[in-house]
Amino acid sequence: MNYQELAQDILKLVGGDANIKSAWHCATRLRFLLKDEKKAQTDKIEALDGVITVVQAGGQYQIVIGNNVAQVYDALVEQDSRLGENDATKSEEQAPKGKLTFKSAFDAFIAFISGSFTPFLGAMAGAGILKGLLSLFVALHWMTPTTGAYQIWFAAADGIFYFLPIILAFTAAKQLKVNQYVTVSIAMALVYPTMVALTTKNTAINFFGIPVVPTTYTSTVIPILLVVFVQKYLEPLFNKFWHESVRNILTPLCVLMILVPLTFIVVGPISSAISGGLAGIFMALYKNxxxxxxxxxxxxxxxxxxxxxxxxxxxLAMNNLxxxxxxxxxxxxxxxxxxxxxxxxxxxxxxxxxxxxxxxxxxxxxxxxxxxxxxxxxxxxxxxxxxxxxxxxxxxxxxxxxxxxxxxxxxxxxxxxxxxxxxxxxxxxxxxxxxxxxxxxxxxxxxxxxxxxxxEAAVETSAAETSNVSEVETTEVDYNSATQIASPLTGEVVPLKDIKDEVFSSGAMGQGVAIEPTVGEVVAPADATVQMVFPTGHAIGLVTDDGAEILIHIGMDTVQLDGKGFETLVKKDDHVTSGQLLVKFDIETIKQANLEVTTPIIITNTKNYHEVDVVANGNVQQKDKLLELK
Structure with a gap:
């Protein structure tokens, strides 16, 4: 799969940059908030190679990619860096507004919750599994809660849950486009050790005579979400009030001075009542x-x-917990x-x-x-x-x-x-x-x-259509044949699993091999068409005449050089012959920037082959036999 080309097609077919309010991804889907979903060409998107389907739900335009979604998203961000900020193309005041309905409000709520939890769902899942394993170890008497190993692992497992309001403050504030660091400061106040101790001891305090009800905020979800909602309306008021010369200091000051006490006095008890009500309803349904x-x-x-x-x-699940x-x-x-x-x-x-x-x-x-x-x-x-x-x-x-x-x-x-x-x-x-x-x-x-x-129905239809044909030509496939890929570089062969970039070493982008080059030249490994050339010259994509898709990525993180030390000799859609010089690069320039020069050669459409065999080891020369695709 060519991620750059797929991302480019998706960007165009969803209506272009101007139609995108924000974009992010979860484990399998690209998620968009579009200004007008009718502008997106859903049928054409679903027909793209690499797209499983399109789902329009929860106020989001969701393009299901599968396990390669992160790579496609990264390619999307490379073409439009604004998307990586998960921000709107224009301010909310410029975005089209429609009549508020229950459906639109619910869609907005789902989009808010999804965008708030998705960024740290993987970390939370990993911590949850570790927490479960610790329970299993104790149940099997492999460990006791008093051992140092248990306590350290439990801190690793429980930390994200205990301080959940803090991490949720950051992601939720990003969704509603308020100052994330102010929201995090408010969340930290809610779980500040002194305040937690007062709650634990059930000690009553007051704020200028106004009683503060002791409430637990560690591991909670609803309080900080309500805080962000209030901040959404409070923060713009102070931004308008204060002059821009002092706004960056005085607006956070005012928000903290007002919203932290307001949370302890009003938002906390309200959220506690909501949490208790939801938990009670759920437990009643569960029991009955x-x-x-x-x-x-x-x-x-x-x-x-x-x-x-x-x-x-x-x-709801977090609230139960x-x-x-x-x-x-x-x-x-x-x-x-x-x-x-x-x-x-x-x-x-x-x-x-x-x-x-x-x-x-x-x-x-x-x-x-x-x-x-x-x-x-x-x-x-x-x-x-x-x-x-x-x-x-x-x-x-x-x-x-x-x-x-x-x-x-x-x-x-x-x-x-x-x-x-x-x-x-x-x-x-x-x-x-x-x-x-x-x-x-x-x-x-x-x-x-x-x-x-x-x-079977398709076969029957085909048989009916060809029943009057006296002779049908058939093509016999030779499964013993293999596509040969030559080495595009001179240098030492390095197993893919041994390189430092996890995206390549894990095989997520496809199988292949890497080479530690000794000569700064890349040649075509087969007769092919140039499918993609990065403007920086550090990577090139080819499709061989036999259909193999090859990515040659010169070095690790070499995009940072912004083309320094690279000279590209071909352009997109050029047809090249095996051994033709494609790119020149300066090995010393890469090394002086403290970057790896190890170069992966990846078959990005690995799924089309039964095997991708590395047939070379040690030192290789350009044009030596390197890979066999069967």
Missing amino acids: ARIFSGLIMGAFWEVFVIFGVHWAFVP SKFGFDTLMPLLLPAVLSQAGAALGVFLRTKDEKMKGLAGSNTITAIFGITEPTIYGITLKMKKPFYCAMAAGGIGGAIVAASGVHANAVGLVSVLSIPTFISNGIWLSIIGDIVSFVLGTILTVFWGGVNSQK
């Missing part, structure tokens, strides 16, 4: 309709994900995730389409570890019946998990790795429910998923 709750959440959670409204449940010390919602969601993985496995076992088999096999694994969007949009929802099978399996598994009464002691990405966070009474019945959802999703899809029905 537990099985039904599990059935609904297990069956329809992925539907909520499709429409983007699942973010509304995140504050803050109020009760545990959450009963998260365990109900794992059957929904695992049922999709099971349905993907069912497709893998049943399909006769080799391409679909490969896609379903890989997505079974990613779904088990909590990334379900590629599975849903690329497989189950696309084929319809497997999605329904997964819903049925998830509902049954969710009902079993609900019956177990298990709860979570941390909140994060729901996956099989979440199970240690569910350690409590009923854990074994809960695991049985999870297994049932996975196995049942597989079985239902194998027997009733209609996996090959579309393909």
